[in-house]
Amino acid sequence: MQILRTDVAIIGAGTAGLSAYRAAKAEGASALIIEGGAYGTTCARVGCMPSKLLIAAAEAALADPVVAQAVEVLAVAAAAASAAA
Numbered sequence: 001m002q003i004l005r006t007d008v009a010i011i012g013a014g015t016a017g018l019s020a021y022r023a024a025k026a027e028g029a030s031a032l033i034i035e036g037g038a039y040g041t042t043c044a045r046v047g048c049m050p051s052k053l054l055i056a057a058a059e060a061a062l063a064d065p066v067v068a069q070a071v072e073v074l075a076v077a078a079a080a081a082s083a084a085a
Contacts, residue, residue: 013039
């Protein structure tokens with residue numbers, strides 16, 4: 001087993017852990033992150049944020065030419081209705 005010496009050891013590479021790592025490095029400290037999985041927040045990586053799911057669904061739907069045309073027609077109709085109001 002290798003022994004590491006550091007000023008700051010951060011457990012977890014989520015939002016807070018990555019922020020703490022950057023802050024420690026900015027102050028000139030030696031720092032390391034202890035993480036067993038992927039870096040970054042789970043929600044941002046795998047899409048449990050509702051906005052990410054909605055964006056992905058919209059992008060998938062707009063890839064279908066029929067859906068894209070329907071969205072365009074609805075957008076024109078909405079703009080016309082808004083202008084008439």
